[in-house]
Amino acid sequence: MKDQRLETRVDTQTIKIEARKAQVYYGTNHAIIDVDVDIMDKTVTAFIGPSGCGKSTFLRCLNRMNDTIPSCRVEGSITLEGENIYDPRVDPVQLRARIGMVFQKPNPFPKSIYDNVAYGPKIHGLTRNKAELDEVVETCLRKAALWNEVKDRLQSPGTGLSGGQQQRLCIARAIATSPEVLLMDEPCSALDPIATAQVEELIDELRSQFSVVIVTHSMQQAARVSQRTAFFHLGYLVEFGETGQIFTNPKDPRTESYISGRIG
Amino acid sequence: MSIGLLSLIILVLAALGYVIGRRKAVGQVEGDIRKLHSLPPFYGRITALLTAVPAFFLIAAWLLAQPLFLENKAISLIDPAELPAGKSAELMMADVRRVAAGLNMLEARGDEVGPLLASPTALKTALNGAGVVLETEPTPSTLAATAALRDAGDTSRLAMTGAALLLALAGLAFGFSRINPEYRARNATEQFAMWLLMTSSLIAVLTTVGIVGSLLFESIHFFRLYPASEFFFSTTWKPQFGGGSSLGILPLLWGTLYVSVIALVVAVPIGLMSAIYLAEYASRSTRAWVKPAIEILAGIPTIVYGLFALITVGPLLRDYFASPLGLGTSSSSVMTAGLVMGIMVIPFVSSLSDDIINAVPQSLRDGSLGLGATPSETIKQVVIPAALPGIVGAVLLAASRAIGETMIVVLGAGAAAQLSMNPFEAMTTVTVKIVSQLTGDTEFASPETLVAFALGLTLFCLTLALNIIALVIVRKYREQYE
Ligand SMILES: Nc1ncnc2c1ncn2[C@@H]1O[C@H](COP(=O)(O)OP(=O)(O)OP(=O)(O)O)[C@@H](O)[C@H]1O
Ligand SMILES: [Mg+2]
Numbered sequence: 001m002k003d004q005r006l007e008t009r010v011d012t013q014t015i016k017i018e019a020r021k022a023q024v025y026y027g028t029n030h031a032i033i034d035v036d037v038d039i040m041d042k043t044v045t046a047f048i049g050p051s052g053c054g055k056s057t058f059l060r061c062l063n064r065m066n067d068t069i070p071s072c073r074v075e076g077s078i079t080l081e082g083e084n085i086y087d088p089r090v091d092p093v094q095l096r097a098r099i100g101m102v103f104q105k106p107n108p109f110p111k112s113i114y115d116n117v118a119y120g121p122k123i124h125g126l127t128r129n130k131a132e133l134d135e136v137v138e139t140c141l142r143k144a145a146l147w148n149e150v151k152d153r154l155q156s157p158g159t160g161l162s163g164g165q166q167q168r169l170c171i172a173r174a175i176a177t178s179p180e181v182l183l184m185d186e187p188c189s190a191l192d193p194i195a196t197a198q199v200e201e202l203i204d205e206l207r208s209q210f211s212v213v214i215v216t217h218s219m220q221q222a223a224r225v226s227q228r229t230a231f232f233h234l235g236y237l238v239e240f241g242e243t244g245q246i247f248t249n250p251k252d253p254r255t256e257s258y259i260s261g262r263i264g
Numbered sequence: 265m266s267i268g269l270l271s272l273i274i275l276v277l278a279a280l281g282y283v284i285g286r287r288k289a290v291g292q293v294e295g296d297i298r299k300l301h302s303l304p305p306f307y308g309r310i311t312a313l314l315t316a317v318p319a320f321f322l323i324a325a326w327l328l329a330q331p332l333f334l335e336n337k338a339i340s341l342i343d344p345a346e347l348p349a350g351k352s353a354e355l356m357m358a359d360v361r362r363v364a365a366g367l368n369m370l371e372a373r374g375d376e377v378g379p380l381l382a383s384p385t386a387l388k389t390a391l392n393g394a395g396v397v398l399e400t401e402p403t404p405s406t407l408a409a410t411a412a413l414r415d416a417g418d419t420s421r422l423a424m425t426g427a428a429l430l431l432a433l434a435g436l437a438f439g440f441s442r443i444n445p446e447y448r449a450r451n452a453t454e455q456f457a458m459w460l461l462m463t464s465s466l467i468a469v470l471t472t473v474g475i476v477g478s479l480l481f482e483s484i485h486f487f488r489l490y491p492a493s494e495f496f497f498s499t500t501w502k503p504q505f506g507g508g509s510s511l512g513i514l515p516l517l518w519g520t521l522y523v524s525v526i527a528l529v530v531a532v533p534i535g536l537m538s539a540i541y542l543a544e545y546a547s548r549s550t551r552a553w554v555k556p557a558i559e560i561l562a563g564i565p566t567i568v569y570g571l572f573a574l575i576t577v578g579p580l581l582r583d584y585f586a587s588p589l590g591l592g593t594s595s596s597s598v599m600t601a602g603l604v605m606g607i608m609v610i611p612f613v614s615s616l617s618d619d620i621i622n623a624v625p626q627s628l629r630d631g632s633l634g635l636g637a638t639p640s641e642t643i644k645q646v647v648i649p650a651a652l653p654g655i656v657g658a659v660l661l662a663a664s665r666a667i668g669e670t671m672i673v674v675l676g677a678g679a680a681a682q683l684s685m686n687p688f689e690a691m692t693t694v695t696v697k698i699v700s701q702l703t704g705d706t707e708f709a710s711p712e713t714l715v716a717f718a719l720g721l722t723l724f725c726l727t728l729a730l731n732i733i734a735l736v737i738v739r740k741y742r743e744q745y746e
Contacts, residue, residue, distance in 0.1 A: 063634065065630060065633065065634055068626070068629070068630060068633060070548075093633075093636055093637070093638050094636065095636075096633060096634055096635065096636040097635070097636025098636075100634065100635065100636075101634040103627065103630060103631065103634070105627060107625070107627040107628055107630065107631040108631075109628060109631065109632070109645075109646050109649075109650075110628075110646075110649055110650045111646075111649065119632070119635060119637075119645070120635045120636065123635070123636070123637050123641055123645075124636065170631070173631075173635065174634075174635065177635055177636060
């Protein structure tokens with residue numbers, strides 16, 4: 001673990017996503033206020049903070065999922081590799097293919113397990129033939145630690161899986177489109193410790209190809225998987241920095257009380 | 265005693281049951297209601313229910329069964345010698361019933377009926393004055409039957425009143441005697457409610473069974489007079505009122521299916537696409553007026569659609585399509601009826617499908633959009649498959665509507681029963697022929713009339729099969745997706 005972290009420090013120099021003075025309003029409710037964040041390439045960034053502080057909201061800004069909420073308005077600038085993603089010339093559909101997302105609640109499609117994972121590759125034409133597609137499906141299910149449980153029933157409906165299995169199916173589905181950035185909203189909240197460990201392993205593995213942003217309520221998880229941590233509170237970004245520094249030596253008193261369990 | 269008064273008395277008894285039931289329960293624990301199994305109102309409620317509900321059921325059952333038993337006696341009194349030519353005793357009974365009802369009415373107005381019964385002429389005049397018009401003066405045996413009917417009615421009414429009151433009192437006593445602090449009045453009320461609800465659903469089911477039963481009965485009657493193989497497999501429909509008709513259902517069935525298929529071909533794509541537009545693309549304000557505007561189509565009486573078919577669509581199709589293409593010169597055609605019917609059933613498809621598509625959780629759409637799918641890919645691959653069982657249901661509902669529709673067919677497609685592939689030819693459907701067979705002037709017991717029931721039964725089986733198919737499809741998808 002330790003030397004890996006050293007290794008990443010070397011290639012975290014490129015900034016993948018950069019948010020400056022980001023604001024989000026739901027109608028008149030100002031949910032995200034003046035947030036500046038840099039998401040580094042090939043890094044795991046964790047968002048922590050008490051419930052309702054705007055973690056999901058900010059995460060959804062990064063791939064323009066908030067466009068689907070009529071009352072939602074985003075201001076400020078958010079750039080992906082220097083290009084403003086809210087520019088009218090940017091196609092949100094293309095953007096979301098590059099920035100994948102795993103939602104807070106598992107939402108498998110009412111299709112077979114196989115078709116759930118094959119969904120992204122099919123619509124984006126990522127594979128040339130059935131054999132390749134089979135391979136992608138298997139790899140993704142393996143990475144999401146689900147393969148052994150479902151390999152005999154790939155054609156049965158994804159909605160028939162347990163909650164934790166559904167969540168891993170959604171993870172497999174998201175990585176099957178091979179995005180550049182993967183946004184994960186509490187991916188482990190419905191998982192048992194074994195599956196959690198497997199997903200954390202996956203996240204660590206993904207870091208070699210993508211950058212990952214993970215929202216979590218577990219301090220231990222944030223400390224285990226992330227290299228950088230952002231602490232949100234009441235819509236503000238309170239503190240953002242190296243995970244080690246946030247957890248051992250927080251600068252803001254609010255961060256300190258949250259990670260030691262006094263607010264939240 | 266009138267039914268209204270009787271009901272009122274039973275309700276008063278029930279109210280009394282409530283008060284004393286409650287009081288007894290509270291009294292038994294000396295006001296400490298924590299010692300009761302249930303809250304005091306439950307004890308009152310169960311007593312009241314036991315008082316009123318059985319008594320009302322008795323009254324309802326009695327009133328339904330009464331005519332069956334009363335008329336036997338009266339009908340036997342009618343003297344066959346007095347019957348006018350061509351009238352049966354059963355037909356005379358209709359007169360007897362009307363006279364009896366008229367007399368009851370006169371009596372209720374406070375008129376003296378004794379002298380009227382002595383003179384048939386005076387009776388006829390008096391009844392005419394009360395709005396009951398008789399063709400002929402009542403014969404002595406009719407009068408005797410009337411008197412017997414009225415007598416039996418009075419006795420029966422009296423017996424019913426007595427029985428209902430007794431039952432109410434018995435219910436009250438039974439309910440009251442059962443009350444003690446351990447009595448689970450709350451659970452008993454629950455049970456009672458369940459039985460009440462079950463009875464209601466039973467009534468609905470029994471009605472259906474009754475309707476099908478009567479159809480079946482008359483159809484069997486028909487098949488005794490007319491060979492079933494002819495009916496189901498003959499390709500000619502030519503009823504002749506003097507007898508010797510050919511009554512083959514195939515041309516009618518063909519017409520029905522042809523018109524319905526055209527209607528669905530029009531309605532399903534338009535309805536489904538407008539549902540998708542409304543549910544997925546329209547802004548809230550557009551939706552607020554477009555949806556009701558489409559639903560207005562469902563509120564237009566079918567006769568108005570028929571007029572539209574007859575006056576506008578029919579001639580239009582004839583002049584611009586059928587004649588130039590050399591396909592026919594008739595303005596009534598399957599195409600006309602099918603098109604207009606299609607417009608009529610659009611709202612059945614669109615409105616239901618719209619609700620169903622809206623019920624698909626937003627999280628599924630988010631999931632698909634989050635993978636970089638476009639809105640239309642999302643609709644095609646995620647939303648529609650998830651909503652499919654409901655959409656199939658909506659389409660089959662529209663199909664049932666189309667199959668059962670009559671007015672548009674009469675005015676749009678004509679009444680000529682024939683088997684033809686040409687959509688610009690006049691054709692007709694099962695429902696239209698049911699109407700025309702029953703409104704004819706033939707004897708009721710002839711095959712020409714009874715065929716209507718066989719047609720009705722066939723239609724019923726057709727829609728039933730459609731519903732079963734719908735159920736199977738829906739269940740299959742449920743299993744797959746839930
Ligand atoms: N669709 C929405 N419409 C209106 N307000 C919303 C919507 N979604 C979120 N909000 C509001 O935005 C604020 C931030 O919500 P958000 O879901 O981002 O919190 P969160 O940090 O993800 O919380 P949790 O940890 O419980 O998931 C909350 O006050 C919430 O009420
Ligand atoms: Mg959240």
